[in-house]
Amino acid sequence: MADLPFLPYGRQSVEEEDVAAVAAVLRGDWLTQGPAVAGFERALAKQAGAAEAVACANGTAALRLAYAALGIGPGDAVVVPSNTFLATASAARHAGAEVAFADVDPDSGLMGVAEAEAAIARAARAGWRVRALAPVHYAGQTAPMDGLAALAQAEGLALVEDACHAIGTAYSSEGHEVPVGAGRPEVEAGSLTVFSFHPVKTIAAGEGGAVTGSDPALMARVRRLCNHGMMREPGPGEGFADPDAALDAEGNANPWYYEMAEPGFNHRLSDIHAALVLSQLGRLDRFVERRARLMALYAERLAPLAPLVRPPAQVPWCRPAWHLCAARIDFEAAGRTRAAVMAGLRALGVGTQLHYIPVHRQPYWRRRYGDLALPGAMSHYAHTLSLPLFPAMADGDVDRVAAALERVLS
Secondary structure (H helix, E strand, C coil): CCCCECCCCCCEEEHHHHHHHHHHHHCCCEECHHHHHHHHHHHHHHCCCCCHHHHHHHHHHHHHHHHHHHHCCCEEEEEECCCCCCCHHHHHHHHCCCEECCCCCCCCCCCCCHHHHHHHHHHCCCEEEEECCCCCCCHHHHCHHHHHHHHHHCCCCCEECCCCCCCCCCCEEEEEEEEECCCCCCCCEEEEEEEECCCCCCCCCCCCCCEEEEEEHHHHHHHHHHEEEECCCCCCCCCCCCCCCCCCCCCCCCCCCCEEEECEECCCCCCCHHHHHHHHCCCCCHHCCCCHHHHHHHHHHHHCCCCCCEEECCCCCEEEECCCCEEEECCCHHHHHHHHHHHHHHCCCCCCECCCHHHHCHHHHHHHHHCCHHHHHHHHEEEEEEEECCCCCHHHHHHHHHHHHHHHHH
16 A cells, blocks of 8 residues: 555546636736636536626635625624534634534534524523524535525524535425525525635635625625625715716716725635636536545445444435545544544555534634533544545545555554
8 A cells, every 4th residue: 555646535636628727817818807707607606506606715705705795793693513614603703793503413414403493592592693594514415404494584594505515516405406506595684605616625726715696686795795895886875986987978887987885805716716616617517426436435345344434424305516525433442543543544545634623612712602512513523534535536546445444443
C-alpha cells in the first residue's frame, strides 16, 4: 500500500474542458460581473428547479445573504442542527441572531422534526423569537423536508436549507421527486437554499456558492445584498440618490446611475470561478452516478467488518448525491481511538476526516450558552469517520480502503 498514491478523503475532478472554460474567460473581456456568472446562474436555477439563482463567493457568503435577505437580526433566533460546519451557525450570529442548536439522529446525522421542535421550545424558554429553521442536508442526504416545511409554516418561520453538501440530490414529496434547491413555496415566511462549490464538493468553483429561490422580491434582495446593496435603477418609493440625475429625458434610468437602499456585501463570484463551476455543472449527473457506485461498493466491502464498521445510514426519502462517506465505527469496541485509527490509515496511504465536532461544543458557543445536552449529535460525533470519496477513485480504491481499515482495527 505504501507504493500507491495517497487517497485523500475528497478531491476535485478537473478535466481539460474545465481548463478551457477558465482560459476562455482569462482571454476575454470580463473577469467579473460578466456573462459567465449570468450563464452559471441560469444553469443552476434550471438544475435546482428554482426560478432564480444568485452566485456568490462561497457557501458562507450564501448563508449570510440568505439570513440578511430574510431580515434576520438582533432579537431573532435560528434553529441550526449541531452536526454541521461552523458557518451555518456563525452566519446567523454575524447577523446578530441567537442560535437554537438542535439535536440530530445519531445514525444519519440529520435534524428531524422532533429535534427542531425541541430546539424551538428551548428557545422559547430562553425568551428568544425564532425566525427560521436551517436544516442541513448532511453528507448529501436531505433532512425530512415535508415535515420541516410543515413545521416552518405552522410556526410562521422561514426556511433556509443548507445544501452545501447536496447539489444534485432529490427527495420524495407527496409522490413527486423534488430537486434540492427548488425550495418550499408553501412556506409563507420565505424559503431559500444555499450551496457551496468548494473543491471537495460534488462540483467545484475553487471557491464559490449560490442562493436559489422562487420568490421574486426575496431573490431581488439577495441579489442586491450580494453587490453592496446597490441598484442600477431607482427603487420604488425610496427617494433618489441624485433626483436630478436618476432619469433621462425619456424617464429611463441613466446608464451610470446607482443607489443604495440598504448596506450590503461584496459577496460576488468572479467569472473565472463561474466558468469553472459552469463547466463542472455539465458533468454533475456523471459525478453523482460515480459517487453512488462508490458508495454501493463501500456497502459491500465494509459488510465483513460489521459490527465494528458500518456504512452511512441511508434515509428512505431521498436519492442522495453523496458528498461524504461518513462511516460509523465503534472505536471503543475496537480498542482504538479515532486518532490512532486515522494515523494508522494515513500510514497506509488513506486519508480521512471528521464531519463534524458538534458546533454546540465549540468554545465560543459554550461560553455563550453553557453545556447543552444533545446526545444524538454527540453519539454521531463519537462514531463517525469520513472515508475517501471522489469521482476519480477506482473501484479498487474502495477495496484498498476496506483492507486498510481491517488492518488498522484488527
